[in-house]
Amino acid sequence: MTEQAQPVFSIEKLYVKDLSLEVPHAPKVYLERETPQVNVQLRTDGNVIEEGIYEVTLTVTATAKLPDDRTLFMVEVAQSGVFQVRNIPENDLEPLMMIGCPNILFPYAREAVSDAVTRAGFQPVILAPVNFELMYQAKKQQAESATAQSAGNGEAQPQ
Numbered sequence: 001m002t003e004q005a006q007p008v009f010s011i012e013k014l015y016v017k018d019l020s021l022e023v024p025h026a027p028k029v030y031l032e033r034e035t036p037q038v039n040v041q042l043r044t045d046g047n048v049i050e051e052g053i054y055e056v057t058l059t060v061t062a063t064a065k066l067p068d069d070r071t072l073f074m075v076e077v078a079q080s081g082v083f084q085v086r087n088i089p090e091n092d093l094e095p096l097m098m099i100g101c102p103n104i105l106f107p108y109a110r111e112a113v114s115d116a117v118t119r120a121g122f123q124p125v126i127l128a129p130v131n132f133e134l135m136y137q138a139k140k141q142q143a144e145s146a147t148a149q150s151a152g153n154g155e156a157q158p159q
Contacts, residue, residue: 008052008086009096014108017057018078021116022071029072030121036064036072038125042135046097052086056101060109062117062125075116075125079109095136102132 023029039062046056057080064072083101085093106127114124 005087007088008084009088009100010084011104012053012082012084014079014081014105016077016108016112017080018059018076019112019116020074020076021120022074023120024071024074029066029070032066032072034066036066038062038064040127042102042130044098044102044132044135046101049082052084054083054085054097054101056081056083056097056105058102058105058109060113060127062113062127064122064125073117073120073122075113075120077109077112077116079105079112081105095133098136098139099132102130106130106132 041061043059043061044056045059046054049055057078059076059078061074061076063074066072081101081104085096088096106129110127114126118124
């Protein structure tokens with residue numbers, strides 16, 4: 001009987017990798033009374049630093065626009081983490097990087113967005129919880145569809 005190494009998952013470091021805030025129409029926008037429409041976009045990236053050590057970055061972009069399409073503010077936060085991952089089956093690694101790690105990073109990114117918007121003189125933007133598993137599944141399905149379509153384009157069409 002061979003002894004299998006125990007799986008290891010640990011957070012080595014959490015940090016803000018990049019933070020950008022723009023208020024292109026200041027100071028006039030501070031006189032506006034209309035409620036802005038806030039659009040939030042998320043992106044997750046991961047890469048290997050060295051054997052068993054990975055960096056995952058969750059980028060959150062929040063843009064607030066007025067009804068006349070003027071941008072009130074735009075904030076982008078890249079919240080990153082360095083994670084130690086060892087003895088995890090290969091097919092579990094991608095879901096861990098794209099679901100598990102972003103779930104850890106999200107509260108920090110949400111706080112950084114809210115803090116930046118507040119410091120810019122606006123009401124805080126409180127990001128709603130995100131289902132990273134659903135996002136991962138949708139992205140995976142989209143990639144599978146694209147692969148199937150490109151494979152289908154090379155086949156002979158019936159006449």
